[in-house]
Amino acid sequence: MSYTYPTTAPDSASNPQPTDPHGEPSRRDFFIIATGAFAAIGGVLAVWPFIDQMNPDASALALASIDVDISALEPGQSITVMWRGKPVFIRYRTEEEVAAARETPLSDLKDPVARNENLEGAAPATDENRALAGQESLIAMIGICTHLGCVPLGEAGEYNGWFCPCHGSVYDTAGRIRSGPAPENLPIPPLTFVDDTTITIG
Template sequence: MAVETYPASGIDLSSGPSPEEGSEPTRRDFFIISAGAFAAVGAAATLWPFIDQMNPDASALALASIEVDISAMEPGQSITVVWRGKPVFIRYRTEEEIAAAKETPLSELKDPVARNDNLPADARATDENRAPAGREEFLVMVGICTHLGCVPLGEAGDYNGWFCPCHGSVYDTAGRIRHGPAPENMLIPVMDFAADGKLIVG
């Protein structure tokens, strides 16, 4: 290729790299990239002990369960407690609420799965599978709407269960989604009943 130059200055008017200036990476580029990668790994290894110390220790993990005194609760009463930073609804259901939940055909449910951590994952969403065995008057749920995580209002909605005012999800007296954008029934956490009128959640 001919190169044009000014006679006096010898300024190169050609554009682009010359054939000798190839675009292939050099050994220097490889060493620079390798050194950067080793530095990043070293920084992560140095910071990990500081990050890890923010995880809960064994004593905090032992508090993953809570005890709630439900001995004074009466039919129609609800209380809300906090477990693992989440609201948990405890509802002492009336006979009418239990009957309404039991009479609902599974074919009418939007989510046919129980969502009960005490049962197999594929358990059906019957009222018996949503309430504790032998204590069907109590309904214990993580009180978070399964749509976008809002907290539903109790004794509200078309089924006198729970209603989420954020986007209109409606749950029945067994905490099962019936209408609205929520895709799943509210979660039933792991629980147990103690002999002294205490409910253990978690």
């Protein structure tokens, strides 16, 4: 009996060869990986609306505000309150502190911009543009160092303003950066007077 051997190679599509563990992955492996990746992405997209709805919307954040009673403050004293999870320094400055801040030329400042949310545009960092309008002895600012987010110490440093001991940033009594690595003045949040003894932050 004679036997005729096949003269053509096996059809690789109908008879797939096993994947070489040390070689390239087969098309089947690629499709499995791609399908898994698309399923994972689809799962994330499906649950994202539920995660996102837990975040407060912009209007809720815009309305977040606190009223602060400043009736007990006397010249030379300061208090710290929390607003939106951030410390806010409120200081009743002495006449000498106000005078020293006003006599400082803008050319001596590292950051010449007021960083005051109550003013439009890039207003210059004069003491008048940093203090509370109508009560220039009072100043309020977010108490987070603009270098790496530390909380500076009050009534400290070369200018008797604020000093960040972490890396040596020094702010004056108007909250303006004077020396050290911090690049910007302490920011001033939205502020309004409710009456003579109460201010609203936010």
